[in-house]
Amino acid sequence: MSIHMMLAAAYLPREVINQTQKAVLMKIADSADDQTRLARPGLERMMAWAGVGEKSTINVVTELVGDGWVERVSAGRVGRRAEYKVFPYGVPPIPTTEELIERRHAAQRAPKNPRLARPGKRRKPSPPALTQQDVAARKARAAAEAKAGLPEGNPAGEGGRVPDGEPGRFPQGNRAGSPGETPSFPSHSSVLPTPPTPTADAAGEPGMAEGDQVARGCPKHPRPVGNCRGCGTNPRAGREQARRDAVAGEHGAQQRWLREFLAEQERRVADRNPDALARAQQRTRDLARMGRERSSNSRRT
Structure with a gap:
């Protein structure tokens, strides 16, 4: 042992x-x-x-x-x-109590998942504001940090601070052909007071004449609209109605061909055997009369 x-x-x-x-x-x-x-x-x-x-x-x-x-x-x-x-390569030493405490603290400081750990040390979160004075002090510190001046530094030969307002020129100088004041850039469309809707130009602009309006709406109406659904129709419904019309037309053509075929067969039978045609017609009338009499007797009873 x-x-x-x-x-x-x-x-x-x-x-x-x-x-x-x-x-x-x-x-x-x-x-x-x-x-x-x-x-x-x-x-x-x-x-x-x-x-x-x-x-x-x-x-x-x-x-x-x-x-x-x-x-x-x-x-x-x-x-x-x-x-x-x-321990063929040597018996490891027994750690002391201080080494065990340091090992435990290192394990607590280590990230739970080293693969997802941040490369740098995280910043300590600021304490919550408890009073109104804390909020005012925090705002004052933020205003002091945001000093007036250019990101490249103040121009040489002038005071340490740039006066409030837009600077008259850049430290590296204005570009050739630009005015002496600070150039302005066009604003983004998202800051416009009334941004245009996606279908604003479907029926043309409000100020355009009626002849200049671009026909981009429903082709079934003389005056185009912004959306085809504004008149109760849409392209999908139009395609479905066209398909139904085509099916109905094909069915009607088949019915007409069948009626013509039966009429032709009836003419052929009448030409070959008129007596058989007369007997078939009489039998049809007798069956129809028998059906009417049976229906009337059932109503009486």
């Missing part, structure tokens, strides 16, 4: 070894000799210390060997335990 090596394994930081690996390493160190650092803990006892299964324990030992905490001297076989050497 080696208490010193077991304590050295117990104080390893969690950044380099997890809990399961630490438990298995402590068991191997507990079974090691103080002089040779050789140990034969046995698979069953390592499983009991770590609280995991056989395959997990074997994987943990393999990880310890790969990380350099343990060196496998001889492999285990039936009737003989495997032999390990603990």
Whole structure:
């Protein structure tokens, strides 16, 4: 049993070894000799210390060997335990209480997710304003920070401060062809008092003559409108109505062809056998009369 090596394994930081690996390493160190650092803990006892299964324990030992905490001297076989050497590259020192406190503070200062951490130190948030004097002092500090002057610095040969108002010239001088005063740039369209709507020019401008209006609205009306839905129609409804008209026209053409075909068949039968046509017509009239009489009898009853 080696208490010193077991304590050295117990104080390893969690950044380099997890809990399961630490438990298995402590068991191997507990079974090691103080002089040779050789140990034969046995698979069953390592499983009991770590609280995991056989395959997990074997994987943990393999990880310890790969990380350099343990060196496998001889492999285990039936009737003989495997032999390990603990800390083959040297036993790590046991940290003091001050080192443990500093380690804890460093872990608290470290970001939770280093990949998403900010590159620089975050600025401390300003305390909330408690009274009206705090608000006034904060405004005064903001006004003092916003000093009047040009971003490139004040022109040489003048006072340290630029008077309030727009400067008469830039420090690097006005551009060739520009007036002596400060040039102005056109404002953005979003600051206009009444920005134009997306369909403002659909029916033309209000001040334009009627002949100059651009026909961009519904083509079904002599005077175009801003939106085709303003008159109750839209292009989709027009296409659907055109499709329905085409279907109705095709159906009417088929019905006319069928009536002409039946009339032609009737003329052929009349030409070949007039008696059969007369009997068929008489049978049709008899069936119609029988249907009318049956309907009248049913109403009486």
